[in-house]
Structure formats: structure tokens, C-alpha cells
Amino acid sequence: MVDDPGVARAGRRDPLIELRGVTKTFGTGAASFQALRGVDVAVAAGDFIAVMGPSGSGKSTMMNILGCLDVPTTGEFLFKGFHVEKLTRDERALLRRRYLGFVFQGFNLLARTNALENVELPLLYRGEKPRARREAAMNALAEVGLADWWDHTPAELSGGQQQRVAIARAIVTSPQVLLADEPTGNLDTARSLEIMDLLTRFNRTGITILMVTHEAAMAAYARTLVHVRDGLVEHGEASGP
Amino acid sequence: MSMLGPTLVLALREIRRHALRSFLTVLGIVIGVAAVVTMVTLGNGATAAVREQISGLGVNILQIRPGQGFGRGGGGPAPPNFDMDDVAAIRDQVAGVVVVAPLAQASGTAVRNAANWSTTVNGTTSAYFTAQQWETASGRTFTAAEEQAGKAVCVIGSTVQRNLFRAEDPLGQRFRLGNLSCEVIGTLVTRGQGGFGNDQDDVVLMPIKTVQRRMTGNRNVRQIMVKVDPAYDMAAVTASIQSLLRERRNIRGAKQDDFNIFDTAQISQTLQGTTRILTSLLGAVAAVSLLVGGIGIMNIMLVSVTERTREIGIRLAIGAVGREVLLQFLVEAIVLACLGGVIGLLLALLASWAVAPMLQVPFLFDLRINLVAFAFSALIGVIFGYYPARQAAQLNPIDALRHE
Numbered sequence: 001m002v003d004d005p006g007v008a009r010a011g012r013r014d015p016l017i018e019l020r021g022v023t024k025t026f027g028t029g030a031a032s033f034q035a036l037r038g039v040d041v042a043v044a045a046g047d048f049i050a051v052m053g054p055s056g057s058g059k060s061t062m063m064n065i066l067g068c069l070d071v072p073t074t075g076e077f078l079f080k081g082f083h084v085e086k087l088t089r090d091e092r093a094l095l096r097r098r099y100l101g102f103v104f105q106g107f108n109l110l111a112r113t114n115a116l117e118n119v120e121l122p123l124l125y126r127g128e129k130p131r132a133r134r135e136a137a138m139n140a141l142a143e144v145g146l147a148d149w150w151d152h153t154p155a156e157l158s159g160g161q162q163q164r165v166a167i168a169r170a171i172v173t174s175p176q177v178l179l180a181d182e183p184t185g186n187l188d189t190a191r192s193l194e195i196m197d198l199l200t201r202f203n204r205t206g207i208t209i210l211m212v213t214h215e216a217a218m219a220a221y222a223r224t225l226v227h228v229r230d231g232l233v234e235h236g237e238a239s240g241p
Numbered sequence: 242m243s244m245l246g247p248t249l250v251l252a253l254r255e256i257r258r259h260a261l262r263s264f265l266t267v268l269g270i271v272i273g274v275a276a277v278v279t280m281v282t283l284g285n286g287a288t289a290a291v292r293e294q295i296s297g298l299g300v301n302i303l304q305i306r307p308g309q310g311f312g313r314g315g316g317g318p319a320p321p322n323f324d325m326d327d328v329a330a331i332r333d334q335v336a337g338v339v340v341v342a343p344l345a346q347a348s349g350t351a352v353r354n355a356a357n358w359s360t361t362v363n364g365t366t367s368a369y370f371t372a373q374q375w376e377t378a379s380g381r382t383f384t385a386a387e388e389q390a391g392k393a394v395c396v397i398g399s400t401v402q403r404n405l406f407r408a409e410d411p412l413g414q415r416f417r418l419g420n421l422s423c424e425v426i427g428t429l430v431t432r433g434q435g436g437f438g439n440d441q442d443d444v445v446l447m448p449i450k451t452v453q454r455r456m457t458g459n460r461n462v463r464q465i466m467v468k469v470d471p472a473y474d475m476a477a478v479t480a481s482i483q484s485l486l487r488e489r490r491n492i493r494g495a496k497q498d499d500f501n502i503f504d505t506a507q508i509s510q511t512l513q514g515t516t517r518i519l520t521s522l523l524g525a526v527a528a529v530s531l532l533v534g535g536i537g538i539m540n541i542m543l544v545s546v547t548e549r550t551r552e553i554g555i556r557l558a559i560g561a562v563g564r565e566v567l568l569q570f571l572v573e574a575i576v577l578a579c580l581g582g583v584i585g586l587l588l589a590l591l592a593s594w595a596v597a598p599m600l601q602v603p604f605l606f607d608l609r610i611n612l613v614a615f616a617f618s619a620l621i622g623v624i625f626g627y628y629p630a631r632q633a634a635q636l637n638p639i640d641a642l643r644h645e
Contacts, residue, residue, distance in 0.1 A: 067558070070639060090564070095560075097559070098560070100560075108551070109555075110552055110555060111552075122559045124244070125244075125556075125560050125565065127244070169559075
């Protein structure tokens with residue numbers, strides 16, 4: 001893995017995230033389907049990785065594993081030195097709570113709940129006091145430029161605004177890794193570029209970003225490109241913006 | 242548990258958002274709790290009324306009246322009344338008898354200055370006070386000499402006292418009953434309402450001889466009260482009084498008694514037993530209603546979990562552990578059930594308060610049954626909320642996020 005560009009740039013430190021020979025099989029017997037067929041990936045802290053690949057390539061499965069939402073069938077998944085594949089469901093939840101932030105294609109904000117409360121949600125599960133929650137959430141909203149929209153519910157916000165609330169929710173806990181699954185998939189080009197600018201900005205503050213996309217224009221923002229095809233990974237250097 | 246506050250807020254918000262649905266869901270619990278609490282409250286009132294009535298009659302008391310069964314029955318001549326010889330015979334010849342008090346009753350209007358008050362006059366002896374366990378508040382009861390001579394002396398109940406004397410001290414004063422002028426020698430302790438809603442304090446007590454001579458004009462004794470020594474068997478004493486009276490009244494062989502002996506304890510047991518059976522029957526009906534209410538809650542919580550699958554997915558992805566999601570839905574079910582419980586309690590309060598006077602039983606607020614019913618509704622929330630909450634907690638976040 002020494003020739004991995006991400007690791008090289010990170011100065012040969014131990015990678016933050018490492019998949020070693022990860023496979024994932026769904027179902028059993030004749031109906032089984034192997035989505036990942038031995039994936040090796042190393043992600044250095046501070047990297048901005050774009051995962052690309054056609055649908056059915058296994059990139060979503062890989063992202064679910066990287067997001068600690070799913071576990072590999074075989075192989076190892078190291079996150080900050082933890083063997084995630086050996087952790088229980090609740091331990092993985094705690095890992096997500098502590099270190100990860102999620103941005104989804106469909107925004108996935110809580111309906112009928114205003115922007116501020118949506119952003120507060122992860123802090124709630126961290127057991128922060130109401131005052132601290134409010135303050136941190138307002139700061140996060142300010143960072144994505146929605147401080148004035150804090151009392152609007154998702155239904156009252158545009159798609160771009162909803163995604164920015166989702167980003168605020170993802171970064172409010174100052175996560176180590178932000179996982180973005182097609183974050184611009186539901187947005188027009190202008191909104192998409194706004195989102196990419198935001199992600200780039202948070203990446204510069206030290207947040208490692210893993211983004212799934214099928215748009216080359218968005219992938220161009222990333223420093224590292226990871227191509228997934230037929231359950232296997234091909235690495236490549238991004239051209240960079 | 243810093244999560245509990247926000248969880249509670251969230252639960253209330255969810256319930257309010259589906260106000261009608263939530264209300265319909267808890268209706269079963271509302272009805273169940275209302276039924277249980279109303280029944281128990283009214284049952285308690287009825288029991289208390291019966292107990293009051295019985296204690297008004299006295300403890301270990303036999304009441305003897307002429308006639309067959311309740312009332313006089315049809316046909317034939319009226320059965321003869323008792324007289325003072327019967328009273329003396331029971332007192333002297335039956336073992337286990339503590340006191341025997343005769344009762345002759347008349348009604349009359351008591352007049353004093355401008356005040357007049359119609360009341361009941363009970364002619365009896367000083368044994369009455371023992372049998373009834375009724376003490377004087379002031380003054381004294383009749384002496385043997387007064388009873389013998391048929392003196393116009395009387396002990397008055399507090400209602401009569403209030404109406405004739407207001408705040409004045411009645412002792413030594415006189416008032417008129419028909420053509421009889423009687424002196425007040427004592428006042429009775431206030432007893433309040435009797436078991437039949439009658440005012441027990443609206444009474445004037447006089448020596449029986451005085452009432453017989455000056456008011457009823459005959460030697461009849463309408464009723465005999467016998468206080469039995471608790472060391473003796475009530476049934477045995479009853480039997481010996483029965484055979485004594487049959488002999489004195491010349492009733493032989495298979496001929497039926499022309500008098501009745503009521504055992505007050507027996508009446509109370511029968512009445513309380515009936516009340517208890519009714520209460521437990523209705524309690525069982527109410528329990529079924531609570532069960533149905535619980536199933537209703539489970540049903541709606543399962544619907545809620547399905548509806549909110551995506552929300553659960555978001556929460557799990559963000560880092561909620563299973564226990565926290567479980568708690569969220571469990572709290573919602575419990576809050577729902579408790580809400581039903583509270584509405585039920587209020588309804589029961591209203592219903593028993595309104596119905597008690599119609600049934601002529603006192604309204605007794607029983608804190609214990611209210612607490613028990615509330616706790617029970619909360620418990621139903623826990624029991625029937627647990628399964629849906631666990632379903633929610635066990636959802637796979639990936640699938641839940643994909644849920645439409």
C-alpha cells in the first residue's frame with residue numbers, strides 16, 4: 001500500500017481508515033451475491049476522496065461499510081486502529097456518533113422539525129446541554145450560510161438549502177470523517193457547486209471527506225479518486241480543481 | 242439520562258401531531274380506567290354506607306320485630322306487638338344477653354316558644370344507649386326511677402336541639418310535645434346521616450313508659466334490640482330468643498314465626514359481600530377494556546414505527562444506539578397510555594361525583610385506587626409499547642434510510 005497516493009501525501013503516517021481484503025456477500029447459497037470481492041483501501045487523515053463507479057459496482061456497499069453502518073463478510077476494517085468488523089452494532093453507533101458525519105443524496109432531514117433542531121440532533125445523542133447544543137448548532141448553520149433560516153422546516157427550504165442544513169448537521173460535531181453519498185445528486189449545477197465549495201472548505205479545516213459521486217465535475221473537487229468496478233477498487237490520482 | 246427530557250418533548254410532539262389518532266388510541270384505556278375507578282369509588286361509597294348503617298344499628302345487635310319476613314306479609318290478622326314482659330323475659334331468661342332495649346315510636350311536633358319542629362319520639366330505656374353505643378354530649382340518660390315512674394324527661398338529638406334551642410343550653414329547659422311538657426336532661430352526640438340517608442340526630446328519646454302512657458296510649462313495644470355478649474355465639478343466642486318468643490306467643494309445631502330476628506352483622510356481611518362481587522365483576526370487565534386499550538396502543542405504535550422508519554434510520558446513522566431508539570418509542574407509548582389514564586381518572590372523578598348522590602352513597606375519593614389505576618395504565622404502556630419499540634430499535638439503518 002506504500003504506493004497509495006493518499007498515504008504518500010499524508011506523510012506515510014498510519015492511515016485513518018483502512019480496508020483490507022474486504023468482501024461483502026448478500027444472501028446465501030445459490031441466491032447469494034458478492035458485492036465486494038476483496039477491497040483494499042487506505043484513507044489518510046485529511047484526504048478528500050471521490051468514489052466513482054457505475055451503479056451495481058459495489059460503491060454503495062463500500063460506503064456503508066466505511067460509514068460503519070454495515071460490516072464486511074470477510075476482511076478487516078480499521079478505523080483509527082479499531083477493528084470495526086469486530087464491534088457490536090451499538091459500538092459502531094457510538095463510533096459514528098463520535099467521529100462520523102453523514103450527508104445523503106436525499107438530504108434525510110427530519111420533517112416537521114426546524115433546521116436548528118435538525119442540526120442539534122447529533123449533539124442530543126452526545127448528551128450535550130441544551131445551551132451548548134443551541135450555540136453549536138447556530139454556529140454550524142452560520143457556517144453553511146443559513147443562520148437566518150434556523151426556524152424553517154425542511155418543507156420550507158429549497159433543495160440546496162436542505163443539503164446545506166444536512167452538511168451543518170454532519171459537521172456540527174466536528175467529525176473526523178464526513179461521508180457524502182451523492183450529495184449533489186438531487187441538485188442543479190449551481191447548487192451542486194455551492195455544496196462542493198462547502199465540502200472543500202470543511203476539508204481544509206481537517207475533516208476527511210469520502211464522497212460517492214458519478215459526476216466527473218464533482219469528483220474533480222476531490223484530491224483522490226477511487227474507482228470501483230465489479231466489486232473491486234482501482235486507484236487513481238484526481239486531476240484536481 | 243440527559244436524553245429523557247428531549248425524548249419526552251418529542252413524544253408529546255408526536256402525540257399532539259396526531260391528536261385525533263392518539264385520542265382514539267387511548268380511548269380503550271380511558272374507558273378502562275374510568276370504569277375501574279368509578280366502580281371502586283362507588284363500591285367504596287356503598288360499602289361505607291352499609292357499614293355506617295350497620296354501626297348505626299350497633300355491633301352484636303339483634304333486632305326483633307313482629308311480622309313475617311320484611312313487612313307484614315299478606316292476609317290474616319296483624320301479628321301481636323311485644324310488650325315489656327317480653328323484654329323482661331328475654332333479659333332474664335336468655336344467656337349471653339348484655340342489654341335489652343325496647344322501642345316504642347311516636348311522632349310529634351316539638352314546640353318551644355316560637356320554634357316548632359316535627360320529629361320522631363323514641364320511647365326506650367337507658368339500655369338503648371348501650372345497645373346503640375350512643376353517648377350523651379351533655380347531661381345524662383334516664384334513671385331507673387324515671388323509667389319506672391314514666392317521667393316526662395327527654396334526651397334530644399342534635400338536630401332537635403339546634404331547631405328548638407339554637408345556641409342556648411337546653412339542659413333543664415322544657416318544651417312541649419303535644420300536650421306533654423318534657424324536661425331536657427341530656428343531649429346526644431351528633432351521628433350524622435344514616436345508611437338510608439335519614440337524619441339520625443332528628444330524634445327525641447324518652448322513657449318508654451312515658452311514651453306509651455302519654456303519646457301512643459297503648460302498651461305496645463314496636464321493636465326490641467338485644468345486645469349480645471361477643472363471647473357468645475350469635476346463632477345460639479338467636480335460637481334461644483326464638484324459642485322463648487315462640488313459647489310466649491303460643492306458636493307450636495311447624496307453625497311459622499310471627500316475628501323476625503335480624504342479626505345486623507349478617508345483614509352487613511350479605512350487603513358487603515354483594516357489593517364486593519359486583520365490584521370485582523365490573524373490575525374484570527374494566528380489565529378487559531384495559532387489555533383492549535393496550536392492544537390499541539401496540540397497534541398504533543407499530544403503525545408509527547413503520548411511518549417513521551426513515552426517521553429511525555436517520556437517528557441510527559447519526560449515532561443513536563438501539564436503546565435510545567427503543568426508549569424514544571417506549572416513552573411515547575407510556576406517555577400515550579398515561580394520558581389515557583389521566584383522562585380516565587378525570588372522567589371517573591366526574592362520573593362518581595355525579596352518580597354517587599343518585600345512588601344515595603357517599604362520594605369517597607380513594608387516592609389509592611387512583612394511583613393504582615394510573616400506575617396500571619403506565620404499565621400497559623410499557624408492556625404494549627415494548628414490542629413496537631424493539632422493532633424500531635432493531636431496524637437496520639441502511640434499509641431504514643432507503644425506506645420510502
